[in-house]
Amino acid sequence: GENVEQHPSTLSVQEGDSAVIKCTYSDSASNYFPWYKQELGKGPQLIIDIRSNVGEKKDQRIAVTLNKTAKHFSLHITETQPEDSAVYFCAASLRPLVDSSYKLIFGSGTRLLVRP
Amino acid sequence: NAGVTQTPKFQVLKTGQSMTLQCAQDMNHEYMSWYRQDPGMGLRLIHYSVGAGITDQGEVPNGYNVSRSTTEDFPLRLLSAAPSQTSVYFCASSYGVDSSTDTQYFGPGTRLTVL
Numbered sequence: 001g002e003n004v005e006q007h008p009s010t011l012s013v014q015e016g017d018s019a020v021i022k023c024t025y026s027d028s029a030s031n032y033f034p035w036y037k038q039e040l041g042k043g044p045q046l047i048i049d050i051r052s053n054v055g056e057k058k059d060q061r062i063a064v065t066l067n068k069t070a071k072h073f074s075l076h077i078t079e080t081q082p083e084d085s086a087v088y089f090c091a092a093s094l095r096p097l098v099d100s101s102y103k104l105i106f107g108s109g110t111r112l113l114v115r116p
Numbered sequence: 117n118a119g120v121t122q123t124p125k126f127q128v129l130k131t132g133q134s135m136t137l138q139c140a141q142d143m144n145h146e147y148m149s150w151y152r153q154d155p156g157m158g159l160r161l162i163h164y165s166v167g168a169g170i171t172d173q174g175e176v177p178n179g180y181n182v183s184r185s186t187t188e189d190f191p192l193r194l195l196s197a198a199p200s201q202t203s204v205y206f207c208a209s210s211y212g213v214d215s216s217t218d219t220q221y222f223g224p225g226t227r228l229t230v231l
Contacts, residue, residue, distance in 0.1 A: 043222030
């Protein structure tokens with residue numbers, strides 16, 4: 001089955017600096033890679049996703065890159081702000097499904113702290 | 117829409133007790149799932165359902181049962197609670213499995229402590 005590894009587990013940056021979180025996946029069949037942000041006391045929320053036919057996707061200060069050959073993908077946050085402080089999770093999946101054996105597998109999470 | 121709702125928010129059980137964590141969604145999503153979140157281990161899939169009447173096991177199903185009698189509800193049952201089940205539990209839902217995207221909508225979570 002799929003296995004997703006995420007690094008680093010904690011990341012502290014100065015406000016205005018960039019933050020990069022990296023994930024690797026094991027199943028070459030995976031083709032959908034979402035990123036979730038979890039604020040304290042809340043459930044995770046999707047912030048950006050990418051499919052395997054795209055190498056990069058941007059949404060304002062957030063970007064995700066994907067290297068299918070190396071089976072890794074990364075989240076880039078530029079001009080970080082204190083409100084970016086949260087736990088970030090990457091995940092890998094196969095979409096659409098070919099059968100009902102569906103599993104969205106998450107990485108172990110990165111706690112990002114943006115220092116004012 | 118209320119989205120995904122979970123009850124209770126907090127629960128303390130003694131070893132061996134049983135309980136049901138409730139989850140409901142009002143978005144007519146076909147897919148629902150339960151995750152547990154432990155420090156340093158991310159979100160691990162317990163059970164999932166691709167539609168009413170259909171359930172399957174995730175990564176860590178032992179000690180948990182589920183059923184899906186309606187599209188809206190997906191309760192998680194602990195038959196005999198153990199301290200190892202102390203965790204935060206999240207329910208999530210998303211569109212049908214034929215969707216090319218997979219935005220999971222998470223509930224607010226249930227913090228469970230087993231003594």
